[in-house]
Every structure is written in C-alpha cells, then in structure tokens.
Amino acid sequence: MQVNIATPILQRHPNTTGACAEAEDFSRLIAQSHARSTDYGICSRDEADYSTHGHSSLLAALDENRFLFQHAAPVMESLYAQIVNTHSVVLLTAANGLVLHSLGDPDFLDTASKVALMPGVEWSEKSKGTNAIGTALHEKRPLLIAGGQHFMNANQSLTCSCAPIFDPHGQVIGALDVTSDHRRSHLHTLALVRMSGQMIENHMFTETFSGELCIRFHARPEFLGTLVEGIVVFSPDGRFLSANRSAQFQIGLTLESLRAHTFSSLFGIPISRLHEIFGRTVTQPHQLNLFSGLSVWCQVKMKPVGQWLQGLDMSSAPASASSKAQADTATKRKLQLSSLRYLDTGDPQISAVIRKLCMVRNHDIPIMILGETGTGKDLMAQAIHSDSARAGQPFVSVNCASIPETLIESELFGYEEGAFTGARKKGATGKIQQAHGGTLFLDEIGDMPRQLQARLLRVLQDRKVSPLGASKEVEVDVSIICATNKNLKAMIAQGAFREDLYYRLNGLVVRLPALRERSDFELVAQRILGTLCSKKPTIGLTAEVMSLFKNYSWPGNFRQLHNLLRTAVVMAGCDGRIDTLHLPDDFLEEVAQMPMAEPVDSPIANPAMVAMDNDAGNLHDVTLAAMAQTLRLHKGNVSTTAKALGVSRNTIYRKKDLLPPDIWG
Incomplete structure (x- = not known):
C-alpha cells in the first residue's frame, strides 16, 4: 500500500499574512513547550536518558496497544519504503510517548540508539523535553521539530516529523514519527507522516x-x-x-x-x-x-x-400476540442453533468470552485462545467457525505439538511431486490450502518450530502459500484461530517465538478458565453424561460423587472429566446414578493424596481447613463427604486418613458421630 503524496489534503494554502501568523503561533508553541520542559526539571545539558521500561514492560505495552500496532505495522512498512536510504527511522509510540516499534536504515538506527530513540524508551515531554513525539502528543496536532528547537542539546542533531493518532472515538491512542539527521531532512516528510497517520486511523475506524x-x-x-x-x-x-x-x-x-x-x-x-x-x-x-x-x-x-429492522427498537410499534410469539420462537431457535451459545453454560467467565467472540464474528480478526490443557480450546474454535459466515467451508485443525518436526512443514504447506525423498507421486495439498475459504485452527501454536514461524507469518501477510518444490504460489483465503497453553510472551523474551508472528495472530485474545475455576460444574458434567449415555439422559451423580468432583483440582480439565465419566458410565451401566464404587481406583487414590481445590461456589478452601477450625460448627457436606471417602480408602485407619487430609487424629474423632458408621475399620 503506497501513500500518494499527491493526494489532496483539505486545508487552505496560506497567504503571506497567514504564513506569518502560523510562524508566530509555532514560535509561541515552542516557547511554551520549553517552559514546560524547565518546569519538569529537565536541563538542556542533560545527557541522553537510556533508561527503558524493560523488555517485559515493552511486551505488556505492545499487548495493551495491539489494536493500534496491528493497523500501524503495515502502514509503517509502506511509509518506510518511501523514505528508505534517507538515513531515517519510522517510529510508533503509545499515547504516553513510549516507543513501541521502529523501522529504519541500519546506519541511522545505530545513530538513533545513541540518543535513546528506540523501543522501550519514553519520549514524552516530561522525559525528553521538547521533541516532536512528546510535543505533538501534548498539543494533539502534527508537528515538525528540527535541530535547535529541541529542548535538550543531545537531540538537536535530529529533525522529527510526528502526527498523533486518534482512535475511532476521538481519543489520542499513539503517534507516528519519522526522525532523521537534521542535515538530511525533507520538506514533504511531515505530509507523508500525516497521511500515514490518517490511513491508520481510517483502518481502525472502519474495522471498529x-x-x-x-x-x-x-x-x-x-x-x-x-x-x-x-x-x-x-x-x-x-x-x-x-x-x-x-x-x-x-x-x-x-x-x-x-x-x-x-x-x-x-x-x-x-x-x-x-x-x-x-x-x-x-x-x-x-x-x-x-x-x-x-x-x-x-x-x-x-x-x-x-x-436493519432486526436491530431497531420496535417496542413502541403495535404487535399482535401471534407475531410476538413467532419472534420469541425465532429467537429461541437462533440461540439453539448457535454453537457458541451452546457452550455458554452459565459461568460468568465463559459468558464474557462468548460475548467478545460474538462481537468480532465475521470481521476476519485472528483469534487466540489461551488456557490450560483440556479446557476445551478446540471445541471453542470449532464453535467460532460454526457460527461464522464460513460455516459451510472447511474447518482444518492442525496440532502443532503432535506432528513430528520433520513433517510439520509439508503438513502445513503441502508439496509437489518429487519435492523430497518419500514424497507421494502426485504430491499433497497442505493444511493451509485445504482450509481455503474456511478456518485454519492452529492448536498448540507455541510448539511450532521457529524456522516455520517466519513462513507462517509470510502466509498471513501475503495470503499466499508456496508448497515445497513448487514454482509458483497459491492464493489462500483463511480465517485464523490459534490456541496455546504456553506463555508466548515469555517465549518471545527467550527467543523461542517470533514477536511479529505473535502480534499478527492475537487480534482478539480470550482465556478459557480451568475446570476448577468454573461455577457451572454440575451443568457441564450433565452435558458430558448426556453425550456418553444418550439413551438414558436421566443418569446423574450422587451427592457424594458431586462433592468429590467439586473439590478436586482437575489437572486434566474437561478431557480428564470426560474420560473418567466415560469409564463410570460403563461401570454404572446407565442405571441412574454414578456412585463412588463406579469411579476408577487411581482417581480415588489421587483424591485421597492430593490437597483439595477450593470449589468455585463455596468459601471453603479444603476439608482440612474446615476440620481444623474448632469453632466452625457443623461441617459442610462437602467436607464430611471427603472425610468419609478418605476413611473408606484407608479402611477406617484414622492415622493414615489424618495424614492424607493434613489434620490431627482428634479432629477426625470429634466428627465421628457425623460420619457414616460403616466406614470405621
């Protein structure tokens, strides 16, 4: 995308009188900025301040400003292409003047770093005195600050052209700047910066x-x-x-x-x-x-x-009872057909996630799903696809952790006949190309080899795939959803994951809570039971089993719960209720040995904490059930039970009358 410097700008060409007034106004602006710089305690003879916000803080700032970064990055590349080899650097900053990203000629990047003009450094007026970035952000208008107009002597070798960037609601969200050696400045640079900033604003505006x-x-x-x-x-x-x-x-x-x-x-x-x-x-x-x-x-x-009529408030219009009933029926049918709504089982965290997903649906915004292993990231990705305009097209899932590193490149990008030893005679279509027109789900994206991350980034940028051994590229149209249980920001800091790929993928980031953090456990369990025993939808869990489940930490989340219930259904034979005798021995042993997790809907931390409180009154049913189950596992042995629960033997004896008599050895 090239910025056309001939594009008309809606402003009056000043006459001589107007030019003089403009110059006087600018002189006043610089004088006021210098006065503010002095008030901030900055000395013009100060050395360049190299202190940064730290790499982790920079990553946090990039994450906070990802909407701005996503729309600014391609425009910055286009802008840089027009000023390349002019000893200049293009900078993007946050609203506070913190430099988020830079592109520039290698020789001038080195010069810029000597005056601390680099990502992670703040260039507000409070930090650097009068400068194009800080002063433009303060004045909320495009400015060119050259040479001696800078407050600090250390910066007077620079000429900087900066334009503030406004978000779709009219608030300053950041700034775009081009800085060069003061001996190599160009008069048209500020116009280029202004138009590039306007391009970024329009992109954000139309997407919002x-x-x-x-x-x-x-x-x-x-x-x-x-x-x-x-x-x-x-x-x-x-x-x-x-x-x-x-x-x-x-x-x-x-x-x-x-x-x-x-x-x-x-x-x-x-x-x-x-x-x-x-x-x-x-x-x-x-x-x-x-x-x-x-x-x-x-x-x-x-x-x-x-x-449009569906979006209007029709409450003031007369409506018959039959038309209202039809509308209610249509609404219910719409909710039933929505895969995302089906996953909304009442937990506030999940409801918030689904609301966000519904807002960005069909806007071609990449979605990143975070969460522990087994929290249902794949189900959520499938639901996003099923509710989108691409629902009739392919949904292609790629588990980056399960494919051997030697095969993942050919799996993703495909290959032509004879591309490598062992290749199929007619070649193979890659997963990305298979997803053309639909959705590509990259599960466990954190496990993608780094050398392939650059190729994936190029595909996302160019929307073209080059199969192994092919002489030409193939255009692809895919919606991207990715998921991971890893901390990608930490991986970026360690050099294990590309930062530019991260910000290309995380258009909307949502986090799925762990099973132990959810408040809808009973409904979730019943949903799973319904899929496992469809002929007997009335099958359920005894109160004792439900108490055990609610207090268990579920390290494997839904995958672990599903596998456990599948075994229990076979043991129970779909005959009405799953009791402890239907649960696997290894699960019961683990329950007895590991600390209990805090149930979402109860203030009780774990059974031991309640049992150790002599003034707690009657124990909660959950605590009694867990204590009874542990005694059964240890065949009524109070000493081993107390050790497993982390309480004294006397605590258990004090509760003896509240526990079933058949559990004592």
Whole structure:
C-alpha cells in the first residue's frame, strides 16, 4: 500500500499574512513547550536518558496497544519504503510517548540508539523535553521539530516529523514519527507522516464500526475512496456513533458537537429515505445535502432493510400476540442453533468470552485462545467457525505439538511431486490450502518450530502459500484461530517465538478458565453424561460423587472429566446414578493424596481447613463427604486418613458421630 503524496489534503494554502501568523503561533508553541520542559526539571545539558521500561514492560505495552500496532505495522512498512536510504527511522509510540516499534536504515538506527530513540524508551515531554513525539502528543496536532528547537542539546542533531493518532472515538491512542539527521531532512516528510497517520486511523475506524450504517462522503466524487473522504457512522435507528477527522472537517463540527446529532439532523432526511435513495445501488454515489447546505457525494454501506429492522427498537410499534410469539420462537431457535451459545453454560467467565467472540464474528480478526490443557480450546474454535459466515467451508485443525518436526512443514504447506525423498507421486495439498475459504485452527501454536514461524507469518501477510518444490504460489483465503497453553510472551523474551508472528495472530485474545475455576460444574458434567449415555439422559451423580468432583483440582480439565465419566458410565451401566464404587481406583487414590481445590461456589478452601477450625460448627457436606471417602480408602485407619487430609487424629474423632458408621475399620 503506497501513500500518494499527491493526494489532496483539505486545508487552505496560506497567504503571506497567514504564513506569518502560523510562524508566530509555532514560535509561541515552542516557547511554551520549553517552559514546560524547565518546569519538569529537565536541563538542556542533560545527557541522553537510556533508561527503558524493560523488555517485559515493552511486551505488556505492545499487548495493551495491539489494536493500534496491528493497523500501524503495515502502514509503517509502506511509509518506510518511501523514505528508505534517507538515513531515517519510522517510529510508533503509545499515547504516553513510549516507543513501541521502529523501522529504519541500519546506519541511522545505530545513530538513533545513541540518543535513546528506540523501543522501550519514553519520549514524552516530561522525559525528553521538547521533541516532536512528546510535543505533538501534548498539543494533539502534527508537528515538525528540527535541530535547535529541541529542548535538550543531545537531540538537536535530529529533525522529527510526528502526527498523533486518534482512535475511532476521538481519543489520542499513539503517534507516528519519522526522525532523521537534521542535515538530511525533507520538506514533504511531515505530509507523508500525516497521511500515514490518517490511513491508520481510517483502518481502525472502519474495522471498529464494520457492522454499522457507514456513510462515506466528499464534496467531489473523485475523492471518495481516498484518504480525504469523510466517514460517519450511525446505529440502525440513525443515532450518531462517530466520525473520522476528515468528516469533522467537512461538516465543520467537533466530534463532541456531532454527538448531539442524528442522521436526520445532519442530512435533513429521515433514515427511511436513505434506504429509498440507495435501494440496491448502495455502491453507487448519490448526492445528499448536509445541514449546512453543502452538497456532498455519498456512498453507503448498510445491511438490507430487513436486517436493519432486526436491530431497531420496535417496542413502541403495535404487535399482535401471534407475531410476538413467532419472534420469541425465532429467537429461541437462533440461540439453539448457535454453537457458541451452546457452550455458554452459565459461568460468568465463559459468558464474557462468548460475548467478545460474538462481537468480532465475521470481521476476519485472528483469534487466540489461551488456557490450560483440556479446557476445551478446540471445541471453542470449532464453535467460532460454526457460527461464522464460513460455516459451510472447511474447518482444518492442525496440532502443532503432535506432528513430528520433520513433517510439520509439508503438513502445513503441502508439496509437489518429487519435492523430497518419500514424497507421494502426485504430491499433497497442505493444511493451509485445504482450509481455503474456511478456518485454519492452529492448536498448540507455541510448539511450532521457529524456522516455520517466519513462513507462517509470510502466509498471513501475503495470503499466499508456496508448497515445497513448487514454482509458483497459491492464493489462500483463511480465517485464523490459534490456541496455546504456553506463555508466548515469555517465549518471545527467550527467543523461542517470533514477536511479529505473535502480534499478527492475537487480534482478539480470550482465556478459557480451568475446570476448577468454573461455577457451572454440575451443568457441564450433565452435558458430558448426556453425550456418553444418550439413551438414558436421566443418569446423574450422587451427592457424594458431586462433592468429590467439586473439590478436586482437575489437572486434566474437561478431557480428564470426560474420560473418567466415560469409564463410570460403563461401570454404572446407565442405571441412574454414578456412585463412588463406579469411579476408577487411581482417581480415588489421587483424591485421597492430593490437597483439595477450593470449589468455585463455596468459601471453603479444603476439608482440612474446615476440620481444623474448632469453632466452625457443623461441617459442610462437602467436607464430611471427603472425610468419609478418605476413611473408606484407608479402611477406617484414622492415622493414615489424618495424614492424607493434613489434620490431627482428634479432629477426625470429634466428627465421628457425623460420619457414616460403616466406614470405621
């Protein structure tokens, strides 16, 4: 994507008087910034401050600003391609001036590092005095700070052009900067930076409001689809949501003032009229009039009328009982057909995860699922695919940990005939190509060999696959979901996982709670039993078994619970209830030997803690059940039972009357 420096910018060309006023305004701005620098306690003779926020803090900042980084990284590459070999560096910063990412000529990167102009270093005014990044962020406007205009002498060898970047809601989210040697600066650099920043803002804006009524407009139709087009978005009923900076300029109102408007008040027609005007030709521009009288050419992105009506509040419209019943039935059917909703079993953590997933559905945002082994990451990935517009296309799962390292490259990318010894006669299609049009699920992505991570990154960037031994690339269209139980940030710090791949994959990161952390255990267990014993859906668990389960730590999570229940169903024969006698011996022995986990719905930490409290009153049923089970396992031996539970023998004897008489040896 190339930035066209000839693209018109909507601003007046200043005359001589205007230029003088502009220069005076800039001089005042620099003087005020220098005064602030002095107030911050900075001395102009200070040496360059190399102190960084640390690698872990930088990774945390990158994670916090991943939405900005994802949209800025490709634009930075395009910008750098236009200034390459000019002894310059392109920088992306957070809203506080912390440098997040840099691209530059190798010789100038070395020079920049000597003045601490590198990732992990903060370039706010409070830290570095007057400089393009810090001052532009403070003033919330693009600035060029050259040579002696810098407050610190150490920075006066630089010329810096910086533009703040605003998020879709009008808040400063970061800054884009090009810094070069003051002897090699170019007059057009600030314009390039401004337009690149505007490109980033528009990308973030359209993604954030991709599902809303979007109107793109300009007074001249040839400027539709360019950086200078105005973009304004509304809810289905015409409520104003947001506008990009070009729209604010053309309308002549700030974002704050626009929030008081609706579609009708801005364009002078009801929203129903908009549907009539555009009809089926939403891609064709039409002329509308702004409330100021300015005529603009518009293109509209909107859903069909029927879909918009689903989003409207129809509570004030008269409705018959039958139509309401039909709507209720349709809603229930929709929930039943939703794979994600099926996984929503009442746990607040899971409900929050599913809400986030539903919000990004069909927006081609990569999803990363974190969680311990066995927490259902694969089920969640399948549900995401099943609820998406790609549901009718392939869902291809690749377990990066289970495929031998020598085979994973050919499995992922495929190969041509004769690519290597032992290759199939006609070659093989790789998993990525098999997923074309659908979803590629990369399970245990943390186990992917590092040498393949670069190839995967290239596929994600170019959307093309090059099979082994092939002379040409194959285009692919895949939605990416990945999962891991590893700490990828720690792996990045250790050099085991590529940082650029990490930020390409984690468009939305969700974490699945461990089974022991969930509050919906009973419903989950019943769901599993229903799949294992469908002919007898009434099969259940005795209270004693449920108490044991709720207090167990479940290191294998759902996979362990599923396998255990499968054995128990066979033992019980689907005859109504699973009791302790149907549970495997190794599980019962483990229960007796390991500390009990805290149940989600109970303040009790474990049975031993309750038993050691002489003033606790009657023991909770869970505690009694666990104590009884441990006594059975040890054939009524109080000494070994007390040791297993971590309590005194007297504690158990004091509870003797509360325990079943048949458990004593």
